[in-house]
Amino acid sequence: MTDLSSAHGLAHRMAELARASAAPRSVANVLSDVTATARELIPGTDTAGILLVGRGGKYESLAGTSEVPHQLDELQMRFNEGPCVQAAVDDLLVRTDDFRKEDRWPSYAPACVAVGVLSGLSVKLYTAERTAGALNLFSFTPNAFDTDDETIAAILAAHAAAAILASRHGEQLESALSTRDRIGQAKGIIMERYGVDDVRAFEMLKQISQDSNTRLADVAQRVIDTRNS
Known part of the structure; x- marks a missing residue:
């Protein structure tokens, strides 16, 4: 007791x-x-x-x-x-x-x-x-x-x-911030590579995500990997 x-x-x-x-x-x-x-x-x-x-x-x-x-x-x-x-x-x-x-x-x-x-x-x-x-x-x-x-x-x-x-x-917040950063990097690569603005770059990422049934963060990472390869 x-x-x-x-x-x-x-x-x-x-x-x-x-x-x-x-x-x-x-x-x-x-x-x-x-x-x-x-x-x-x-x-x-x-x-x-x-x-x-x-x-x-x-x-x-x-x-x-x-x-x-x-x-x-x-x-x-x-x-x-x-x-x-x-x-x-x-x-x-x-x-x-x-x-x-x-x-x-x-x-x-x-x-x-x-x-x-x-x-x-x-x-x-x-x-x-x-x-x-x-x-x-x-x-x-x-x-x-x-x-x-x-x-x-x-x-x-x-x-x-x-x-x-x-x-x-x-952990969720850290993951969300990491995802945001990856998407931002991918948008910058697309804007530079294809001469489009921020909005269009994001629309392109979303379209690829939907067409391939792939998470947006994973699509962004693949775009980043193409720059580093």
Whole structure:
């Protein structure tokens, strides 16, 4: 059970985490801070990690504070069952007080016990349309988590989700800027080569894209490649 008597101390630690999440750091570092903070703020947590599940069963096991979360993620994806997958895809929160008595996951629960994990807490991450995720906390003792721990885990999961979404937004923005630059270069080449203006050069690129059923950015890259070849 987490001692919430020091509300100021808890709020201060959350504020530190929020500032760290907002700084220009890699998403991997932010997620590692989240799982490390889970161990710090939720005493029952012996190890923690983050599972992302994409379409087609592709998954990423991230920010584990030990190898155990990665091992358990792999087992869940192999068995297609378990609390982390369930929280990532369906439920908002999944808590297991004792895997020795757990019958929801007949293959996964015994595997947890075999590696010494007896209880767990998984909280959904709101990531993106094509990817589901969960923050996963594990304990080597039974009945390690309570409702206060669920609340703190939900806040930490929100930090993790924000970091993932911010990272993807940055990647999309970088991709969009790269595409814009390529199209601009291609237009300049066409204008110089064929003596047309900016508007006509862009229309030519669009026409080739439509006729060949090829992405406009790819057509632009091909034009750039003809200049460099």
